[in-house]
Amino acid sequence: MRSYLFGVLWGFAAAILIALTALFGVWWERKVAGRMQMRFGPQQAGPAGVLQTLADTVKLVVKEDITPNLADVPVFKLMPYLVFVPSASAFAVIPFANGWAPFNTEASALFFLAVPGMGALGMLLAGWASHNTYGSLGGVRAAAQLVSYELPRTLSVLSLVVLAGTTSAVGIRGAWQWWWIVVLAPAFAVYFISSIAEVNRGPFDLPEAESELVAGYFVDYSGIRWAIFMMVEYSGIVAASLFGAATFLGGGLGIPGPLGVLLFVAFTVAFTTMMIWVKWSFPRLRPDQLMSFAWKVLTPVALVQLLVAGVVSAL
């Protein structure tokens, strides 16, 4: 009974946490992208435009959410939630503190990698259900991209698991050694790049390619449903940064106490900013380049890294 109550409590806490990360993420992206483009970001909604995303969200909540009449209505209405729930559940297994994670299961690292993959199905059906050529093209691209980038992402975390000896994220964070940074540098690079692709951002934002498919799979969504897709994207970035900081850098380099927490937050914000920085400085890949990059570059690097990790852990 106690864990059931704790689950519901954590559900509310996670919802608020995800909403906050999305609020911070959107505002932070518009400010960073603005400064990268020699202009200021939002300024007029509250001090330094902090309330800008709040204004956007409130407006989107009360905006009319249109359902196209040719759309497959039940599927159309369900898809935002089918995309949101998997990526939100990824928050549950991130080891926030040393030795503590909201849901400390045995294979929580693999849970974090596998469950957001369900979002690919949601994006595919979202594009298909909106009965729109751009939407279906975006959905098909999303499915192909997410599936093919899961492999390098999983392999890179696998080399971490090999070194740590356990597949639970909390265990990995506990068993973190400082020399892992040197050995697992390529693994982190592969993890970082493939998590950008997993979240459809940066050079890999083909499913929602603005200059080609107008808006990709959520082209026909408006109002609160579209806001959920945006929340999925931004919470996905923060989740990937949180997990990267927690496992690859041992959550603040393993330093106990408030300094460790401070470092942990700093790493997360740094990774989020890097994802924004990469998005706004690189053009978009072509679908065939996207696929060949995943299969011919990232996967071999991750496999070699796995071999190195195996050898090192055997020493």
Add this chain to the structure above:
Amino acid sequence: MPDQEFNQELVVNVGPQHPSTHGVGRILLNLDGDIVRKAELIIGHLHRGIEKMAENRTYLQVVPLTDRLDYVGSMYANWAYCRAVEKAAAIDVPERAEYLRVIVCEMQRIASHMMSVGSSGADSGAFTVFVYAFDLRERIVELFEQLCGARLTYSYVRPGGVAFDAPDGWADAVLAEMRKLPTGLEELDKLLFGNVIARGRLKGVGIMSTEQAIAWGATGPVARGSGVALDIRRQDAYSVYPRIGFDVVVGDNGDAYDRARCRLLECFESVRIIEQAITQMPEGPILTDGIPRLIAPPKGDAYARIESARGTLGVYTVSDGGAKPYRVHFRSPAFCNVSLISRLAPSHVLSDLGVILGSLDPVFGEVDR
């Protein structure tokens, strides 16, 4: 035949309102999966009938119409029209006005190329390149504002000369700006063409051979990207261009990368031209006096062409001796270049469509007239 209607091609309408059609062009695509099988260009969404309007206006009143033709570069639209009228009415142009025209049109070429290079970056997804290119363009538009008060539609070049003389200090401001510009252009070069993903997206896309470029009627950077050394400034040697040293930038393998790169390198040439023109510019009148308010050229035809940022911009006027032109026709380079999309797009991926259209650099005011 059952399998006939099974592999039906997906018809996608890249509609008149689309981020990467550079205006109001519409492309009907037949897609087989992601591969473009057939691309049909549908234009005319901005057809205002400027040639019909020109028939009911005096020769001087047509100048503001030419601004709205190629609104990204209205300086050389004015110049082409004024050269045709001067040829028809045998008006000569003072020396200083010729130099001012060359300076202003080369600055307009840089501003127009910044728009084109920036948007070819934005088509391939690098939005920051568009912002940086527009920053360079804003510097030049500011100088235009000091010269003739307008940011986009200047009506600066008039039959027989130019409208305003350069305010004092303007020439030095332009020289100072031209010294700073090459660093901005090199930075843009590194930002877009130095980027490995941008090179991957632009190279080998929309390849057009030299013979095809000539046969299909491509002019300007689109033709020069395929190795056609066609530059009207060199070929006709009009105005004061013979006294100014510059060389024609020619690409070699005719893909979107070469076309965009030719535009950027041409900006370096334009900076050289402007610096030489400002140093050589004499003092003197800027408008031939004695031009009647109602120019009435003798009966007959006249055709004049100049090298605009998009290619050979020609103006053909027929006059019946009256105060209004009997017929004005604009040989629009953007119109000839943009109709290449239906020949270049097939067998490319959908993502390349925006890149190819961007490399042809259409401005639909001039395409649709």
Add this chain to the structure above:
Amino acid sequence: MASLGKTDSASDSALGYSTLESGVGNVILTSADALLGWSRGQSLWAFPMGTACCAMELIAASFSKFDFDRLGVFPRQGPRHTDVMIVAGTITEKMKPVVIRLYEQMAEPKWVIAMGNCAISGGIFYYDTYSVVRGVDQFLPVDVYIAGCPPRPESLQDGIVQLRNLVRAESVSPGVRYRRRTEIPLRTAPAPTTPAPAEPASAAPASAPSKDPA
């Protein structure tokens, strides 16, 4: 902090809008209107319906020198995700059905800015043309007109500020009239005869629409 919560802010009364009519609406309603008005005003996402020269100024307005983003205006491409359609440039007969269809695809609280003389009245292309629609307000209810050919990015942003005042003065419940919502009847509909309160003074460059139909 923006004027969150105060409905009769200085800019509203400056434009002569009738503030809350006496005895209608209460604390809950006014605070709800204030929050929605503020949030809708602060995040007016623009749908750039750019066809001709004004599109160049619309692009320049959202880049580094004039920066739309400061006002919270974020140009998005899809009609579903945007609130205000900025019609920038000449609309021809062939383009008119496209504009109407895109306007209908936009999600409800939506507004229209007619930017440039061509969108207001056909501008320089009023005479001697057979294919130009003389003014967007023939087929779209326009909220703010921005004169100029092309208007400077500054006047475009002033138009956005005017629209923000219009948006903030609207109310959630149709019963409360902070301001007479000026429905410009399409040419065919007869003009509504209900009495109009104080004539909204037209601010300098960007004029809010006057009450009487054209």
Add this chain to the structure above:
Amino acid sequence: MTTTFAATMASIAEKFKSAVLADSDGVADACIRVEREELLGLATELAAKGFDQLEMVTAVDYRDRIGLIYRLVSATLSASLVVRCDLPAEQPRVVSLAGIWPAADSQEREVLDLFGVAFDGHPCPKRIFLPDDFCGHPLRKDFESPTLIRRPDLI
């Protein structure tokens, strides 16, 4: 006119009897006025002689007849040439040169759209600017349209 250019002009003049050779008329270095029937033959001859660039195709409505203007440029001879061909005003019909110079394709469609000149053998003879249900051809002098408001002559 350079010698080679004059030589080609002379050879063309005697080859096509109805071609009237005139020197420059403000549009190009030389002008050839030809009958409608001989246009295709002359075009193939010119293309063979080095005029590989068709720069401009346009028309002028002289009320009693419609004058077609083709402006050709030759890089090898470094000369330009204008070919004029007159068509009757009622049903103007001429052979399309898109087969010889593909550049003519869209410009001929423009002449079809604005003047009503029918081009036989054109790859896709459709209107290019105006919607297909537009009645009349705007650039004809006798074009009337309800939406056309004439500008008052203030001068």
